[in-house]
Amino acid sequence: MIGLFRRSHPEAPLDARTFDLLCLSAGVVLILHAMHLPIWLVAALAAVLALRWWQRRRRPGKAPVYLKLPLVALLAATVIFHYGNIFGREPGSALAVGLLVLKLLETETPRDAKVAVAFACFTLMAALLADQGMVATFVVTLGLLPAIATLRALQPARLPTTLPREMLPAIGLLAAALPLSLLAFVLVPRLDSPLWGAPPSAQARTGLSDRMSPGDFVDLLTDDHPALRASFDGGLPPPEQRYFRAYVMWQYDGRRWTSLPTGRQPVPVDYQDSIGYRISLEPTNQRILPALDVPLEAPPKAILGTDHELTSAKPVQDPLTYEVRSAVRYRLQPELDEISRRRALQLPAGFNPRTLALAAQWRQTFGDRSESIMKTALSMFHDGGFSYTLAPAPLGRDAVDDFLFSTHEGFCEHYASAFTVLMRAAGVPARVVTGYQGGYWNKLGQYLLVRQSDAHAWSEVWLAGRGWVRVDPTAAVRPERVSLGAAAAASAGQSGWQGLSWLRDLRNRWDVVNRWWSEGVIGFDALRQRGLLTPFGVRNTDTFTLSALLAASSVAFALLGLAWALWRRRDEDPLRAAMRALERKLAGAGVARRSSEGPQHYLQRAARALPGQRAQLDQLMRSYLDLRYAHDSPPPEPLRRFRRAVRDFRPRHVVK
Amino acid sequence: MAETYRRFQHWAERRLPALTRYRKPESLPIELHRRRIYIVPSGLGVAFGVLLLIMLAGSLNYANNAALLLTCLLAAACAASMLVAFRALDGLRLTAIQAGHAIAGEPMPLQLYVDAGLRTRQAIRVEVDGQTHAFAIPEREQLAVKVPLQTSMRGWQPLPRIQLWSSWPLGLFRAWSWLYPDMSVLVWPRPEAAGPPPRSPSDDPTHQRLHQGDDLAALRDYRAGDPQRRIAWKASARHEGLLVKDFEQPRPRQEWRLDWRDLRHLDSETRIARLARWLGEAEAQGVPFSLWLPGEEIGHGSGPAHYVRCMNALARLP
Numbered sequence: 001m002i003g004l005f006r007r008s009h010p011e012a013p014l015d016a017r018t019f020d021l022l023c024l025s026a027g028v029v030l031i032l033h034a035m036h037l038p039i040w041l042v043a044a045l046a047a048v049l050a051l052r053w054w055q056r057r058r059r060p061g062k063a064p065v066y067l068k069l070p071l072v073a074l075l076a077a078t079v080i081f082h083y084g085n086i087f088g089r090e091p092g093s094a095l096a097v098g099l100l101v102l103k104l105l106e107t108e109t110p111r112d113a114k115v116a117v118a119f120a121c122f123t124l125m126a127a128l129l130a131d132q133g134m135v136a137t138f139v140v141t142l143g144l145l146p147a148i149a150t151l152r153a154l155q156p157a158r159l160p161t162t163l164p165r166e167m168l169p170a171i172g173l174l175a176a177a178l179p180l181s182l183l184a185f186v187l188v189p190r191l192d193s194p195l196w197g198a199p200p201s202a203q204a205r206t207g208l209s210d211r212m213s214p215g216d217f218v219d220l221l222t223d224d225h226p227a228l229r230a231s232f233d234g235g236l237p238p239p240e241q242r243y244f245r246a247y248v249m250w251q252y253d254g255r256r257w258t259s260l261p262t263g264r265q266p267v268p269v270d271y272q273d274s275i276g277y278r279i280s281l282e283p284t285n286q287r288i289l290p291a292l293d294v295p296l297e298a299p300p301k302a303i304l305g306t307d308h309e310l311t312s313a314k315p316v317q318d319p320l321t322y323e324v325r326s327a328v329r330y331r332l333q334p335e336l337d338e339i340s341r342r343r344a345l346q347l348p349a350g351f352n353p354r355t356l357a358l359a360a361q362w363r364q365t366f367g368d369r370s371e372s373i374m375k376t377a378l379s380m381f382h383d384g385g386f387s388y389t390l391a392p393a394p395l396g397r398d399a400v401d402d403f404l405f406s407t408h409e410g411f412c413e414h415y416a417s418a419f420t421v422l423m424r425a426a427g428v429p430a431r432v433v434t435g436y437q438g439g440y441w442n443k444l445g446q447y448l449l450v451r452q453s454d455a456h457a458w459s460e461v462w463l464a465g466r467g468w469v470r471v472d473p474t475a476a477v478r479p480e481r482v483s484l485g486a487a488a489a490a491s492a493g494q495s496g497w498q499g500l501s502w503l504r505d506l507r508n509r510w511d512v513v514n515r516w517w518s519e520g521v522i523g524f525d526a527l528r529q530r531g532l533l534t535p536f537g538v539r540n541t542d543t544f545t546l547s548a549l550l551a552a553s554s555v556a557f558a559l560l561g562l563a564w565a566l567w568r569r570r571d572e573d574p575l576r577a578a579m580r581a582l583e584r585k586l587a588g589a590g591v592a593r594r595s596s597e598g599p600q601h602y603l604q605r606a607a608r609a610l611p612g613q614r615a616q617l618d619q620l621m622r623s624y625l626d627l628r629y630a631h632d633s634p635p636p637e638p639l640r641r642f643r644r645a646v647r648d649f650r651p652r653h654v655v656k
Numbered sequence: 657m658a659e660t661y662r663r664f665q666h667w668a669e670r671r672l673p674a675l676t677r678y679r680k681p682e683s684l685p686i687e688l689h690r691r692r693i694y695i696v697p698s699g700l701g702v703a704f705g706v707l708l709l710i711m712l713a714g715s716l717n718y719a720n721n722a723a724l725l726l727t728c729l730l731a732a733a734c735a736a737s738m739l740v741a742f743r744a745l746d747g748l749r750l751t752a753i754q755a756g757h758a759i760a761g762e763p764m765p766l767q768l769y770v771d772a773g774l775r776t777r778q779a780i781r782v783e784v785d786g787q788t789h790a791f792a793i794p795e796r797e798q799l800a801v802k803v804p805l806q807t808s809m810r811g812w813q814p815l816p817r818i819q820l821w822s823s824w825p826l827g828l829f830r831a832w833s834w835l836y837p838d839m840s841v842l843v844w845p846r847p848e849a850a851g852p853p854p855r856s857p858s859d860d861p862t863h864q865r866l867h868q869g870d871d872l873a874a875l876r877d878y879r880a881g882d883p884q885r886r887i888a889w890k891a892s893a894r895h896e897g898l899l900v901k902d903f904e905q906p907r908p909r910q911e912w913r914l915d916w917r918d919l920r921h922l923d924s925e926t927r928i929a930r931l932a933r934w935l936g937e938a939e940a941q942g943v944p945f946s947l948w949l950p951g952e953e954i955g956h957g958s959g960p961a962h963y964v965r966c967m968n969a970l971a972r973l974p
Contacts, residue, residue: 114700114827118707121730125711125723132722141726148733151826155779157790169825173740177732184728185721194717318719522721558735565739566690568747568774 011109013060018153021166022113023053025120025146026100029127032143033097036130038082041094045101052104063105071102093126110154120147132318134517145170180557187550189543190526207284208246208434208455213256214392214399214414221390221411223452226282227436228290229515231447233276237292239438241328243458243470244290244450246435248307250343252424254351255399257417257432260343262305269294269308269467270334271327280321280519287311290435292326293470299323300527308332319518331467336429344429344462352400352421359425370428370463374471377422381415381476384408388478412474416457419473429462433470445512575627575634578643582620589651599624612652620645681814681838685751685771688820693745693833695738701828704734734828741831744780744824747773751798753815755805755841757964759932763804764841768818771798783819810845810928810971844967847933848926854912854934875899911956912938912945928970935970939963949973 014022026049034042048071052063062068075098076086083091100123103116124143128136148170152158207227209216228244249257274296281289289302289310298304299322301313310324336344347356366372385408392410395402400421403414410418416432423430437456439448458472530541538545583593583602591606603621607614623642627634634642697705708731715723749771758764768782772793781790784803793799807813821832875891878898891899914934919927931947938945944958947966950973954966 114703118700118704122707122711125715125726128715128723128726129718129720132720137722137725140722141729144726144730144733148826151828154827155824157780157792158778159776159792159794173733173736173825174729176736177729180732180735181725181728184732185725188712188716188724188728190719191716194719195713196717521725524721525719561736561739565742565746 011111013108014110014113015153016057017163017166018110018113018150019056019107020053020163021146021150021153022107022116023049023104025117025143025150026104028143028146029100029120029123030097032124032127032136032140033093033130036090037094037097041078041082041098045098049101049104060108062108068102068105071105072099075099075102089126089129093123093130096123096126113150113154117147117150132522134514134521137517137521141174144174148173180554183553183557184550186524186529186532187546187553189546190529192526207286207452208288208290208436210247210249210286210288211256211258212247212249212413212417212432212434212457214395214403214410214417217411217413217455217457218390220452220455225452226449226511226514227452227454228282228450229280229447229511230292230439230450231278231445236441236448237275237328241293242438242448243456243472244292244436245294245309245433246288246290247433248309248460249432249434250346252346252348252417252421252432254348254397257420262303262307262309262311264303265306266304266308267306267333268335269296269327269330269332271296271330273328274325275328276323276325278321278323280319280515280523281316282518283318283320284316287313287315289316289320289322291324294327294330294332295324296327297325319522321519321523333462334465334467336462341429341462344431345424345427347421347424352398352425354398354401354405355418355421356425358404359422359427362422363426370461373426373428374423374461377419377426378471378473378476381419381473386410386415386477388474413457415473415477416459419471420459423459423461431460431468433458433460437472440508442508442512444509445515447515449508449511449515574643575624575639578639578646579624582646582649585646585649585651591651599628610651613649616645616649620649681836683838684753685749686835686837687749688745688747688833690742690746693742693831695742695829695831698823698827698830701734701830704828708734734826737826738829740825741822741829743775744777744822745820745831745833747775748777748780748820749773750818750820750835750837753837753839754800757844757967758805758807759844760807760810760846762807764807764843766803766805766815766841767800768803769798769800772796779824780820780822783821785816805841807841807843810843812840812972813843814840842968842971844971845925845928845932847936848929851930851933853937854914855918874902876902912943913948914938914945915948916950917948924973928973932967932970935963935966 027046030042030045030049055061055063075095079086079091079095079098083094085091086095096119100116100119103112103119107113107116121144124140124147127140127143145167149166152169153166207220230244247259249259251258251260271294275292277292279289279291289299289312291310294308295304295310296308298310302322303311303313305311310322312320333340362373362376366376387409388411389409390411392403392414393407395407400418403410403418404422413434420430420432434455434457436450436454437458438454439450441447442449456472456474458470458474460468461471463469526541529546533541533549538549579599586606587593589610591602591609593602597605600621603617603624607617607621610617620642623638623645627638627642708727711723711727711730715721715727750768751771752769754767754769756765756767766784770780770782770791770793772795774795776793776795778792779790780792781788782801782803783789785806787803789801789803791799791801805815815837818835818837819832820835821830823830875888876899878887878900882900886900886902888899888901912934914931916927916931919930922930931949935945935947937943939958939960942958944956945962945966946956947954947969949969952969954962954969957965
């Protein structure tokens with residue numbers, strides 16, 4: 001009756017084509033995972049796959065058990081040894097890919113192949129957990145093709161075709177499925193909180209850290225990956241305002257600066273101007289959300305800290321978009337309380353004696369005039385033979401002393417650190433701030449692209465009556481660091497790849513597409529869902545409404561699909577179709593065919609009505625009669641000639 | 657298990673005739689159309705659905721939109737494959753069925769003529785008597801699918817229902833349609849395994865008619881090629897056409913007269929089985945034979961067509 005129950009009988013072994021396609025599917029999965037799996041594991045699995053393929057080509061048969069079981073055990077042991085456990089994204093996908101390849105060792109029947117294909121689909125998805133960029137997603141989607149082709153090849157009695165052609169129907173199927181899948185993607189209700197714990201990814205990501213010691217930034221400053229993209233409600237702020245604050249660092253132990261745990265009570269700020277903007281942040285694995293200067297309130301699911309730094313409720317694992325409003329001209333913390341003042345003057349004992357002596361000397365000279373001390377320090381940087389380099393000489397225990405009095409070279413964090421220590425030693429409250437500065441204005445996309453290489457460190461100095469004032473000591477040494485960026489500052493005077501403007505242009509165009517992907521697809525959350533649906537009159541986007549919408553639109557798609565499925569090509573006789581075309585032309589000229597009229601009578605009557613074309617019509621009639629009645633089916637070449645003659649026939653109007 | 661399933665099937669067919677198409681037989685040709693094609697997910701389809709749910713839960717849990725997109729794409733492709741499965745059967749035509757010959761208890765070769773119509777058909781399966789055969793037809797072509805049919809008793813045997821089904825293209829859905837062609841096939845009787853040979857004509861004096869080459873047996877109409885000296889001129893004069901004197905022809909040295917009446921000491925099925933064996937032996941030895949049956953008399957002859965005619969007559973006996 002209903003075909004749910006299948007008879008169990010021994011299955012025939014897989015044919016060579018199906019097995020080839022299956023190996024191809026597994027190979028594609030392996031390649032897609034190669035980016036984030038250890039290279040030796042990938043190589044070993046590829047070798048196993050190739051050997052198995054070669055072995056089955058020679059003589060079909062399963063791999064023996066004494067080979068299979070140790071391999072599975074070896075795989076599990078390797079994964080546990082390498083990652084420490086078998087749960088989580090990386091070890092999980094390593095295990096899945098390994099099991100998929102090992103499954104092929106025993107795949108001999110269609111049933112095994114079906115299991116393997118289903119598992120391959122799952123493993124493909126796992127590849128996206130590691131990287132959900134646009135290119136990665138597209139390539140992974142292409143990975144579905146051999147899997148679908150394998151399922152197709154499992155069907156019996158197919159018409160023979162070549163291996164590359166096996167992919168064509170799979171492409172067609174995916175293309176047909178695209179509209180429905182996009183709709184489902186938009187409408188699937190998103191989860192507010194994860195169903196089960198998402199263990200933090202062990203993958204190291206470069207980015208700002210909550211601690212800074214000289215030398216830390218070098219990796220960042222050479223990293224061209226996007227860090228964030230910002231689009232502004234008003235115009236683009238001038239370069240000197242493009243400072244994105246991330247960490248405010250108070251604590252100095254002679255070697256490194258660290259930020260303090262932040263409170264929830266932001267210090268007061270007086271401001272005149274503010275600017276609204278939106279930031280799309282790339283995953284950082286950290287909770288800090290960089291914001292322009294002094295953010296005024298926190299976006300949802302984020303906290304505004306004591307020093308107006310933004311922290312997210314949980315580490316940013318996936319691209320995140322948030323909207324903020326920041327003060328541009330402001331007085332931050334006009335009154336400095338005693339605790340803060342003490343913290344802003346703290347210095348470790350027994351470090352940097354020469355720096356302390358220099359600061360004490362300035363203190364004697366200028367007294368309480370903090371601004372004069374500041375200017376003296378900046379002019380020392382500017383005129384004291386300091387240089388900007390990404391490869392400075394190493395510093396000893398008294399890092400600031402070494403920097404100020406012997407090496408004279410470094411980049412932003414050296415300058416910020418040394419400047420802040422000088423200020424503190426001279427009795428001026430100061431702190432280090434890290435974040436991003438600069439960025440590239442993408443005209444095409446109307447947004448500011450900030451790369452990791454735009455990471456920067458500067459100082460903030462507290463001045464009576466003005467509050468915390470940003471001072472960028474690096475700018476004193478190399479002003480183009482502020483206007484052009486780290487790489488340009490490091491290679492000033494030389495023409496690096498920055499000189500290749502078309503290349504940069506290409507990169508920036510490409511970045512527009514990436515931003516579209518990361519905001520439109522990766523960052524498409526419940527909030528965006530609501531925003532997209534509100535114009536269509538959907539106010540309420542709870543799970544129930546979305547499910548109902550999804551169901552309704554799926555039905556609509558199903559109807560469309562049904563219409564396609566029920567549509568049948570009409571089996572039109574080409575000769576009759578050509579004759580009908582001729583009839584239409586003649587009817588337009590005033591000679592319509594009567595229902596009782598045969599072709600001969602009709603065309604003779606038409607020839608009488610159109611005497612100027614009598615010869616043509618006679619010819620048409622003769623060839624029609626010949627084609628229709630002299631053969632079982634019209635021969636192709638005369639038929640083609642007849643159709644061409646009908647097409648070229650232009651009836652003139654009837655003579656009355 | 658199989659018995660329970662069959663009982664469930666019978667119950668379902670009684671209760672849900674529309675679902676199982678347990679309807680009156682229909683005449684050929686039969687064209688499959690949307691109202692008689694049914695689709696359910698196959699075992700793989702159900703498993704794949706569970707897998708898709710797992711993938712959905714995973715991608716939603718990790719808030720990974722790229723994975724969600726991939727899951728949606730795969731799910732939509734699976735849904736689309738259902739329509740393709742339907743189209744694999746839609747418009748397929750069973751135009752004719754040709755039955756071969758078989759003795760009771762042996763499979764009868766059937767040829768189902770299937771017309772692809774305007775679509776290429778791949779991985780279509782026909783299931784008759786629990787046996788499945790797969791075939792593919794390019795568009796606008798016709799294919800004779802050979803399937804064996806189990807037979808049990810001699811005589812007319814109606815064709816069972818035939819299932820045409822397909823899980824094209826991905827094996828996730830099974831589309832099927834029942835065909836119940838209004839057609840019976842004639843099953844030949846099974847010859848007995850061993851028994852006495854038929855009585856030769858020489859054994860029976862009443863049937864013995866010696867060859868009398870010159871005896872006038874009858875007059876018959878002239879046929880082209882008759883020798884002139886045989887024409888009965890006198891008789892022809894009184895008749896409209898020429899008449900020819902027919903002399904008794906020389907009898908073949910050996911011929912078998914197989915007669916139902918000779919076996920009156922046996923019951924009818926045994927008689928049939930014995931006659932069937934004799935027919936087979938005569939056919940195998942190339943001996944001409946005649947067959948007398950109640951209600952049907954088949955004259956002397958030999959060759960496969962003659963044999964088929966005699967076996968058919970035997971099979972049709974009440």
